[in-house]
Amino acid sequence: MSSKQIIAGAILLGLSSLISRLLGVYRDHLFGIMFGTTSTGIHDIGVYLTAFRIPDFLYTVLIYGAISTAFIPIFTELITKKDDKKACDFATNITNTLILFLLICEIIIFIFTPYLTKIFAAGFTGERLDLMIKLTRIMLLSPIFFGISSIFQGIQNTYKIFLYPALAPIFYNLSIIIGTLFFAKNYGIYGLAISVCIGAFLHMLIQIPQTIKLGFKYKFSINLKNYEMKRFFKLMIPRIIGLSVDQLTLIINSNFATTLSYSATTVLPYAVNIQSLPLGLFGIAVAIASFSTFSEMAANKDHEKVSYVLKQSISNILFFVIPSAIGLYIIKYDVINLIFGGGKFTQNDIILTGDTLSFLLIGLAFQSITPILARIFYSYHDTKTPLYTAIFAILINIIAVFITTKILNLDVKGIALAISLTGIFNSIILAIALKFKLNLQNFFPFKNTIKIIISSSLMGVFVYKISPLIINQLHLNFTGLILKITNLAIPISLGIILYIIFAILLKIPEIYTLLNKCFPNSKFKI
Template identity: 35%
Template sequence: MIKKFFNFKTKTVTFAAGILAVSTFLNGFLGLLRDRLLASNFGAGKALDIYFAAFRIPDFIYGILIAGGIIAVFLPVFSEYYGQSKEKGWYFANIVLNCFLVLLVSLCLILLIFAPMVVEFIAPGFDKESKELTVSLTRIMLLSPIFFVLSSIFSGILHYFNHFLVYSIAPVLYNIGIILGIVAFAPLFGLRGLAYGVALGALLYLLIQIPSSVMSGFRYKAVFNFKHEGLKQVIKLLIPRIIGTAATHLNLIIITAIASTLIPGSIAIFNFSNNIQKFPAALIGLSFAAAGFPILARSWVNGQKKEFIGHFFSIFRQTLFLIVPVSIFFFILRIQGVRLVLGAGQFSRTDIELTAASVGIFAFSIFTFTLIPLLTRAFFSFQDTKTPVMIGIASIILNVVLCFLLVGFLESPNFFQYFLAKVFQLQEVKNIQLLGLPIALSLSGIFNFSLLFYLLYKKIRYFSPENSLLLKQEARETYLSTAKMLIASFFLIIFSCLVIRISANFLNLQTFLGLFFQIALSSGAGALVYIIAASLLNSSELKTIKSSVLEQFKKI
């Protein structure tokens, strides 16, 4: 039974995405539970501002090297070497594993020494005591990137052999480690207990992936060769990716720095709302992008450009089909959702209202953050890491400029401030400068997505002129499918809002169960209506998802 679990392989992209989506849902649920425990135990105040600020540097390293970076560039090169011979493939994997381990340990030691200077940059608004505690937490959490860099190589191996089940469990264990830090370590060690939980979660993330990698044929060898051509190729592909993702996480660091100068709890509120909006993006976007990347990469490398176009647009439309209704639910159920997830203990009414408003703003851009991973991996498939990096940097510059402008603009009373307060029911909240941050991030996300899609379309047409007619047909099909989704969404909104109004008459919305059932009933009714409307409109995406799931279960 255990051997079957570690050796399980998926048969289709959609089912692989389904496994990743289920795991991401579970992981997201645990993430929301984690945030609820943090909110109820600490509230949106100085303590959580310190924790989130300390988390920023380890998360920065994780983001630039591990989160899609090493896996995305390791997989095509590993595929090439493994295709030549198994021995070459495993030798290459060991070279990358060992060399990156040495680099990460060295980097983390440097950051450990210079942590006080780094914290001064991240949280300029903190007092001396808060900065010292932030330094202490940062140093503990610097263990996690070392575990993650090892995990990323094993993740690449699992991707190649379609072991998505085991890979999908790893993030779940990471969150379990953090939750243990909150409930078991924090009572003993204070805020440092949270940092111990992060390190434990990263270790569990690594350990779960080793057995499947070994079953696939991996055997560890202490080999070092910094001149290996495959390693050079990985580094060459990784450098633009590092620049792009470094800019992305530097963007979050700047947002953290700006938030540290606002009212206490601003860092926590922004992080909570950002975590909530990232849930569906990861649940749907990363699942489809991660599952689709191997087949996109193989199609392009093998010269099957027609198949590449078909696979890409099919995955794009399926992702959009799922994220459109989710975005709507996030807007119309934002207050109930935030109250359900975070409304306990030390988390105040003002904290809830500001977090809900941030989530409502993010709802308009969730589709962009969901589809950007697929678009970037499409570029990676033909080993173009520069284009998404340059676009990412441009969008980040735009975001930083907008952050400063909008936060400053919302400092004093004006029409825009009145408009936001009216739309998000914040008339009793005195300071809403914080909302400038999610607005800026949303606008820059829309810019990023639009430019990526446009340039990818142009690039495919340039490299595959013989398939220009097919490309136009797929684009038209995408526009038509989007129109059908919007029509179905119109009925979703009507029925969901109707259920919200009716359920308010018989549910006690001051209780956890009352909020849960209102969300479940309204979203369930809306989802059912959306599926029925999509079926009546003859949605090809609904048919594809249904047939893929049935096909996989038949094979099982």
């Protein structure tokens, strides 16, 4: 799979991610207008968002970590060796083991939920705490469906099939949106919790036909002494510890949020979701699309090719993420007003969410390349180095959160700043480790990055100065939603045009690749 094929896979994942995340934006829009940030009782959206973290913790640590770091490299190796039967047996073994392990974990969590909620939400008491316990227990069903779905995704990604894994999150978000529209009014956030479980089931269901078509044959068998299983656990355990550390960071941040202003538990997730749009659309999409390729290169010990493709991949990510961060900073209030404005979401909520988003955008470029840097280590079957960097990162996060919220009194904005600083630190340490531990050379596109920063900065300055003048000169008489869309469409359109112009003037390679993709009959060259 060449770098061009990686781009093709990333484009498919990126487009589906865009649709899924736009649905997620609409979902948050519904949350904003229906619940605001200070509603109480069964309409307390802050409790739902906090309760969601416990099943999400289970999924991220036990499922995402296992599949992304251990299953795909081993499964890819077996497929590369043309040992399809052993690969199928391995996948079946993993599926059964994961389901059994998740069931045990979920039973334990269900019993001890009252104690766990105090860890995840130290500031919750009384009605908020009781409500969180009930919601957590409902949503505990979702990790099992996500677990099976993730294995099926891993199988399809190994075969370079990205369509159905790309569609799955769309069905998930649609389920929550439908639940919000039809059940939230009468059942409040209970309707959302049930919708999460239904969405997780649909996430799994859409993966099944293609996985069977690839030759997956389910049978109930668990053999923990199998050679591949031993390798799987050897790779997985350090990654699980590392992800537990990452999740501990989220728990710490969530706990701090519950001790701050009442709206902090709502504002922070909303701002993070907006920041995640470019992060998921470009950074994570490229990392997922390239992982099986890097695993193949690492298995063949083709280190120079790994460096070359990694350099191109990082450049591709930054080409989109840096201008997105600058552009999003300029139009942040208009974006938040469009998504959340109206209903119970007040003007003060818009300003606080926008200011929180500003601090999150500081570390966006660094956070966007972290997934692909970590996956290089996983490709080489090294899960310990990302673990060590994660441990250092959590120490940075604890110190930063304490300083920004308790000493500088930045409230929820301080947590956002701490997240950015932690992301910057983690990315830099991983890059240094790649150079000295794996001896990968010349993998960071310094020259291109400087050009991208210059182009993005020029674009940002011109958009900031010119777009208000254009809007004022047009004397538009629009109101409501049309006015909100217009206030965004003008700076976004202007920003895209200017960025393309500056990118061409500075001869950034990605702009020519993009133009040739958009206009196949043309031959744009540097």
